[in-house]
Structure formats: C-alpha cells, structure tokens
Amino acid sequence: MGDNRQGPVYRSSTTAPVNIAVIKYWGKRDATLNLPTNSSLSVTLSQASLRTHTTASCSAHYAAHEGDSLLLNGSAEPIQHSPRTQACLGQLRSLRSSLEASDPSLPKLSGLPLHIVSTNNFPTAAGLASSAAGFAALVRSIADLYALPQSATELSRIARQGSGSACRSLMGGYVAWRAGSAADGSDSLADEVAPPAHWPQMRALVLVVSAAKKHLPSTAGMQVTVKTSSLFPTRADVVVPRRMQNMEQAIRARDFDAFARLTMQDSNGFHAVCLDSWPPIAYLNDVSRAAVRVVEAINQQSTDAGAGLLAAYTFDAGPNAVVYYLERDTERVAGVFRALLGNERVEGWEGSYGQDIKPAEMEELATLDEKAVETLRAGVSRVICTGVGGGPEKVDSHLVDERGEPVWE
Ligand SMILES: Nc1ncnc2c1ncn2[C@@H]1O[C@H](COP(=O)(O)OP(=O)(O)OP(=O)(O)O)[C@@H](O)[C@H]1O
Ligand SMILES: C[C@@](O)(CCOP(=O)(O)OP(=O)(O)O)CC(=O)O
Known part of the structure; x- marks a missing residue:
C-alpha cells in the first residue's frame, strides 16, 4: 500500500503463465457464461520464458467518473466495452463486498475504481x-488485492469467463478444465492433475511461425465449428471424454509415448473439425506441416529402433507449432530443430532452457525431407525454449507507483 495526500493506493502484483493444451478446448455450450462443450487438459509453461505481469490497484483518489481501467503493454484497453472483463471485475468485487460485510474493520475497497496495468513479454493476440x-x-x-480467501479452483470459475483457457493458467503443472454439466457453470472448473514436480522433465519448443495478428480468433472459430461441423458432436461427446481419461493416466504414469500419441491425435482431431466447418477454417500452413514432417521423422527413427515416441506436436488457433519432449531427449528433438534452423537465422535459443540445446549431429538430419527443411527455414522467425512450470506468483515489483501512476518496466 502506498500513501499520498489524497489517500492510500492499494496495490497487488502477480505474474501468470501461459498454458498449451494437449487435449483442446474447442466449442461452447453457453457463450455468455463461457461454458465448454468438452473438458480439456494443458501443460502450464515456465514463466522464465513466457509470462504476463499485472498490477491491480485501487484508491479513493482515482477519479470515480473515469471508472476502471486497464493499461496493456502501454495502451489503454477499452474494457468498459468488454463484457468478459466486466464479468470478471463484477464477480471479484462482489466477493470483496461480502468480505467487507462480514468484517466492518476492512477497508471498503469494493467501491473504489480499479487501475490495472499489465505487460506480456510476448506478442499479444498472436496465438x-x-x-x-x-x-x-x-x-x-485482483483476488490478492482484495485478500479473497477463494482457492485457485474457485477463482477458475471467474477466469473462465474472461477467456476459457485462462482458467487453466491459475495453476502450475498439468491442469484439467472439467466441462461440468450445471447450467449456471458452477461446476465448470479447473483442477491440478499433477504439480510440475511430478513430471518436471517435460520440455516445450515453440516454433513461432507467425507473430502477426491475422488468424480467425478462437471465440469466433469455435462458434462456426459447433454450428456447422458434422464431425464435431462425436469429438465432443465421445472422443474427448475417452482421451481425457487416457491422458490423465499417461500423466500419472509419466508415460511419454502415450502422452505424445494422445497430444498429436487431439491436435489433429481439433484441426479436422475446423476444416470440417463451413466455411472451412484452416489454421495450419505449409510451415506448420513442415514441422509435423520433422517431428514424424524424429519419431520414426526412434520407433524403428524399438523405442517409443520422442516428440509431440500440437497447434492452437494459428500456425505456430509447440513440440513437447522430455529433457533426456533434448538433443534428439530440440537439437534437430536447432541444427536445421541455425543460430543466425532464428533467435530464441538462449535462456535457461535454450542454452542446454546442442545442435544434433548431421547424420540425425540425413533422413529429413529436404523440402520440409527448406520450408521450415524460410518460415520460422523465432523459437521459445521452455518447459513445464508453476502457477501465478505474487511479486513485489509493481507496475503502478505509490502515487497511482503507471511504471514502465
Ligand atoms: N495481460 C493482459 N491482461 C488482460 N487482458 C489481456 C492481456 N493479454 C491479452 N489480453 C486479452 O486477450 C486478448 C487477446 O486474446 P486472443 O484470444 O485474441 O489472443 P491469444 O490468446 O494470443 O490467441 P489464442 O487465443 O488464439 O491462442 C487481448 O485483446 C486482450 O483483450
Ligand atoms: C485452440 C485453443 O487454444 C482454444 C483457446 O480458446 P480461448 O480460451 O482463447 O477461447 P475463449 O474462451 O473464447 O476466449 C485450445 C485450448 O487452449 O484448449
């Protein structure tokens, strides 16, 4: 809390991670409450590589007529016109208000305007x-600013209404979002299947194919799929429930072969229902397909030698590839990509995860399809080397100073 002449500025700051689903959320049964048609499961990625840093602040000296505000990467976001952000703020305020009603000694924060400042250390809205x-x-x-006692699972009900996949970023490790069946969404919540320490060897290599903001946003894309794809009901009702069980089992048993197969099958199943939509939705491009070819070649070598799968690709609503692998296979998976992409052409090989990636020997590359290699070299602009990581962390570094002014990182 900072003090100034007009009264205190209350502040709380956190960092939060990105998650990449291995069983995809695609489809809403209720667009207003943001309820999904199927459960999903993701890996939370380390904040050493990708993270959002947010400070929530409130003060009696913030002009009431200006209302709440969000400064994202230095620009004001029009949150008054965002029903999703309004839903999150309204529900957090109402929890604070109940707390204030039960303990009159608490400062009345629920009635004060909120000034939120946030930075993403990666491109926003780029998939x-x-x-x-x-x-x-x-x-x-905001939950920390308001000293709310609710657990991460309880808060996931609120985060889900901001963006579905956000409910899985409130926890670290391996996280499930249970679709639930209640009409009011009260049982549509995230829970931790396993903490990062259960299987800390999980690594992810992100191939940034396009940092441009040009794909059909997830929200719009999934509505088209639910309305028009004839394959979709089978995916949501039959295929994904079975895969969720098998994926949880694979994670519990630390069975990478099963994890990789299910991850690739589910990514392909999700993109298949996109293509089956009308008008068809195609998120993958030639560069994405070249990444698939390289992962297939890596896995072929391993399975030919009688071992299991070493690498798993997965794609969200855009062309970027995420390749999961285990630390022990770093050279045989990430090393292959490093050898063929090179240091000069592509940035991002530094950092705690990247520096351990040694380029694979030339003979490992001999079996790769030349055209795929060429396409990948031309189309990948940057890599992000990361691994499984923890959930949000409360931090002392604030993006709002003691007078309530934004601070530039
Ligand atoms: N740090 C942040 N704080 C609050 N809201 C944010 C923040 N970063 C992004 N957002 C919200 O998320 C929106 C971007 O979401 P969108 O789903 O388009 O992109 P994405 O999440 O990068 O891509 P995808 O969902 O396809 O993986 C932004 O316009 C903004 O409203
Ligand atoms: C393909 C996905 O990344 C879709 C993510 O969709 P969003 O969570 O961005 O959608 P909204 O709830 O409409 O905001 C798969 C996944 O993350 O599970």
Missing part, C-alpha cells in the same frame, strides 16, 4: 495464448 496468461493474471492480482 501464443496471451488471453490465458492475461486473464489469469488479472483475476489473481
């Missing part, structure tokens, strides 16, 4: 799950 980390950080930082 890198910025809305997931962004809404998780928003909900966590």
Whole structure:
C-alpha cells in the first residue's frame, strides 16, 4: 500500500503463465457464461520464458467518473466495452463486498475504481495464448488485492469467463478444465492433475511461425465449428471424454509415448473439425506441416529402433507449432530443430532452457525431407525454449507507483 495526500493506493502484483493444451478446448455450450462443450487438459509453461505481469490497484483518489481501467503493454484497453472483463471485475468485487460485510474493520475497497496495468513479454493476440496468461493474471492480482480467501479452483470459475483457457493458467503443472454439466457453470472448473514436480522433465519448443495478428480468433472459430461441423458432436461427446481419461493416466504414469500419441491425435482431431466447418477454417500452413514432417521423422527413427515416441506436436488457433519432449531427449528433438534452423537465422535459443540445446549431429538430419527443411527455414522467425512450470506468483515489483501512476518496466 502506498500513501499520498489524497489517500492510500492499494496495490497487488502477480505474474501468470501461459498454458498449451494437449487435449483442446474447442466449442461452447453457453457463450455468455463461457461454458465448454468438452473438458480439456494443458501443460502450464515456465514463466522464465513466457509470462504476463499485472498490477491491480485501487484508491479513493482515482477519479470515480473515469471508472476502471486497464493499461496493456502501454495502451489503454477499452474494457468498459468488454463484457468478459466486466464479468470478471463484477464477480471479484462482489466477493470483496461480502468480505467487507462480514468484517466492518476492512477497508471498503469494493467501491473504489480499479487501475490495472499489465505487460506480456510476448506478442499479444498472436496465438501464443496471451488471453490465458492475461486473464489469469488479472483475476489473481485482483483476488490478492482484495485478500479473497477463494482457492485457485474457485477463482477458475471467474477466469473462465474472461477467456476459457485462462482458467487453466491459475495453476502450475498439468491442469484439467472439467466441462461440468450445471447450467449456471458452477461446476465448470479447473483442477491440478499433477504439480510440475511430478513430471518436471517435460520440455516445450515453440516454433513461432507467425507473430502477426491475422488468424480467425478462437471465440469466433469455435462458434462456426459447433454450428456447422458434422464431425464435431462425436469429438465432443465421445472422443474427448475417452482421451481425457487416457491422458490423465499417461500423466500419472509419466508415460511419454502415450502422452505424445494422445497430444498429436487431439491436435489433429481439433484441426479436422475446423476444416470440417463451413466455411472451412484452416489454421495450419505449409510451415506448420513442415514441422509435423520433422517431428514424424524424429519419431520414426526412434520407433524403428524399438523405442517409443520422442516428440509431440500440437497447434492452437494459428500456425505456430509447440513440440513437447522430455529433457533426456533434448538433443534428439530440440537439437534437430536447432541444427536445421541455425543460430543466425532464428533467435530464441538462449535462456535457461535454450542454452542446454546442442545442435544434433548431421547424420540425425540425413533422413529429413529436404523440402520440409527448406520450408521450415524460410518460415520460422523465432523459437521459445521452455518447459513445464508453476502457477501465478505474487511479486513485489509493481507496475503502478505509490502515487497511482503507471511504471514502465
Ligand atoms: N495481460 C493482459 N491482461 C488482460 N487482458 C489481456 C492481456 N493479454 C491479452 N489480453 C486479452 O486477450 C486478448 C487477446 O486474446 P486472443 O484470444 O485474441 O489472443 P491469444 O490468446 O494470443 O490467441 P489464442 O487465443 O488464439 O491462442 C487481448 O485483446 C486482450 O483483450
Ligand atoms: C485452440 C485453443 O487454444 C482454444 C483457446 O480458446 P480461448 O480460451 O482463447 O477461447 P475463449 O474462451 O473464447 O476466449 C485450445 C485450448 O487452449 O484448449
């Protein structure tokens, strides 16, 4: 809390992670409450690589007529016109208001305007799950500002209404979002299937194919699929429920072969229902397909030698590839991509995860399809080397100073 002449500025700051689903959320049964048609499961990625940093503040000296505000990467976001952000703020305020009613000694924060300042250390709205980390950080930082006693699972009900995938970023490790069946969404919540320490060897290599903001946003895309795809009901009602069980089992048993197969099958199943939509939705491009070819070649070598799968690709609503692998296979998976993409052409090989990636030997590359290699070299602009990580963290570094002014990082 900072003090100035007009009264205190209350502040709380958090960082929150990105998550990349291995069983995809695609489809809403209720667009207003943001309720999904199927459960999903993701891996939370380390905040050493990708993170949102958010400070929530409130003060009696913030002009009441200006209302709440969100400054995102230095620009004002029009949150008054965002029903999703309004739903999150309204529900957090009402929890604070109940707390104030039960303990009159508490400062009346629920009636004060909120000034929120946030930065993403990666491109916003580029298919890198910025809305997931962004809404998780928003909900966590306000819940801390308001000293709310609710658990991460209880808060996931609120974050879900900001962006569905955000409910999975309130926890670290391996996280499930249970679709639930209640009409009011009260049982549509996220829970931790396993903490990062259960299987800390999980690594992810993100191939940034396009940092541009040009794909059909997830929200719009999934509505088209639910309305028009004839394959979709089978995916939501039959295929995904079975896969969720098998994926949880694979994670519990630390069975990478099963994890990888289910991850690739589910990514392909999700993109298949996109293509089956009308008008068809195609998120993958030639560069994405080249990444698939390279992962297939890596896995072929391993299975030919009688071992299991070493790498798993997955794609969200855009062309960027995420490749999961285990630390012990770093050279045989990430090393292959490093050898073929090179250091000069592509940035991002530094950092705690990247520096351990040694380029694979030339013979490992001999079996790769030349055209795929060429396409990948031309189309990947940047890589992000990361791994499984923890949930949101409360931090002392504030993006709002003691007088209530934004601070630039
Ligand atoms: N740090 C943040 N704080 C609050 N809201 C954020 C933050 N970052 C992103 N958002 C919200 O998320 C929106 C971007 O979401 P969108 O779903 O378009 O992109 P994405 O999450 O990067 O991509 P995708 O969902 O396809 O993976 C932003 O316009 C903003 O409203
Ligand atoms: C393909 C996905 O990344 C879709 C994510 O969709 P969003 O969570 O961005 O959608 P809204 O709830 O409409 O905001 C798959 C996933 O993350 O599970």
